[in-house]
Amino acid sequence: MQKPNQRLLDQTCIVTGASSGIGRAVAKSMALEGANVVINYHSGKKEAEEVADWIQKDPICGDAIVFQCDVSKEKEVEALFKKTVSHFGTVDVCVANAGIQIDHPLHEMPLEAWQKVIDVNLTGQFLCAREAIKEFLRRGMRREISKSLGKIIHMSSVHEEIPWAGHANYAASKGALLMLMESICQEYAAKKIRCNSIAPGAIKTDINKKTWGTAKGEEELLKLIPYKRIGIPEDIGSVASWLASDESEYINGTTIFVDGGMTCYPGFATNG
Numbered sequence: 195m196q197k198p199n200q201r202l203l204d205q206t207c208i209v210t211g212a213s214s215g216i217g218r219a220v221a222k223s224m225a226l227e228g229a230n231v232v233i234n235y236h237s238g239k240k241e242a243e244e245v246a247d248w249i250q251k252d253p254i255c256g257d258a259i260v261f262q263c264d265v266s267k268e269k270e271v272e273a274l275f276k277k278t279v280s281h282f283g284t285v286d287v288c289v290a291n292a293g294i295q296i297d298h299p300l301h302e303m304p305l306e307a308w309q310k311v312i313d314v315n316l317t318g319q320f321l322c323a324r325e326a327i328k329e330f331l332r333r334g335m336r337r338e339i340s341k342s343l344g345k346i347i348h349m350s351s352v353h354e355e356i357p358w359a360g361h362a363n364y365a366a367s368k369g370a371l372l373m374l375m376e377s378i379c380q381e382y383a384a385k386k387i388r389c390n391s392i393a394p395g396a397i398k399t400d401i402n403k404k405t406w407g408t409a410k411g412e413e414e415l416l417k418l419i420p421y422k423r424i425g426i427p428e429d430i431g432s433v434a435s436w437l438a439s440d441e442s443e444y445i446n447g448t449t450i451f452v453d454g455g456m457t458c459y460p461g462f463a464t465n466g
């Protein structure tokens with residue numbers, strides 16, 4: 195049986211940080227589109243295997259493997275791509291999703307907290323994009339599979355635009371991703387590589403459970419969301435698989451905000 199929307203049939207997609215949260219939903223959504231998925235994880239082995247099992251049990255889905263690596267380590271990212279190519283033949287889509295938050299007031303932020311967040315959120319995404327582009331160029335165009343040579347999706351945040359007190363390392367990493375993404379587009383669009391970002395707003399995952407996990411926290415968070423609903427990982431998964439497909443072929447060098455309107459400054463609705 196074939197789903198009408200199998201828009202990524204015979205394509206292979208790497209998703210970093212795919213054992214939980216947004217990455218997990220993206221991996222499942224890609225697989226439901228028919229893609230083979232490489233579920234990268236850092237420490238959640240059991241959770242990553244559960245995602246792979248879920249994919250393998252559904253005949254509509256492509257295949258799945260898991261691969262452990264720290265995306266901030268060059269050799270480990272190289273190994274992730276090597277394994278993907280040896281197992282599935284190539285890479286068509288790379289979703290550089292893995293990201294962390296280590297929050298401190300700026301004047302108390304240890305250098306390690308700054309460095310670690312930049313290493314994972316920015317350098318990790320650079321390494322994944324670099325390896326993906328190398329593989330796209332090596333493999334060459336497969337018109338019967340996709341109109342593009344390859345697709346890179348950076349998982350950014352509304353904080354590539356909205357400043358975030360107490361989270362300067364995180365906001366700086368996401369702001370820098372914008373320039374990384376746009377520069378990649380400018381450099382490789384002529385080769386038919388598409389590079390875009392998705393900028394989620396507040397999505398219910400472990401990263402922000404402290405905020406939405408209490409009634410008070412949820413109420414405060416909803417004040418920042420015009421649509422009056424906190425997002426769920428699937429809100430991002432469905433956008434990611436569409437953005438990876440030929441249906442969005444002409445979208446390149448753009449950030450798609452998936453935030454219920456958070457970037458529309460809701461504080462100004464009744465003020466200013």
Ligand code: BGC
Pocket residue numbers: 295350351352353394395396397401402405
């Ligand atoms: C952060 C979340 C936060 C959201 C909205 C995301 O990028 O990871 O912790 O809730 O932005 O502020």
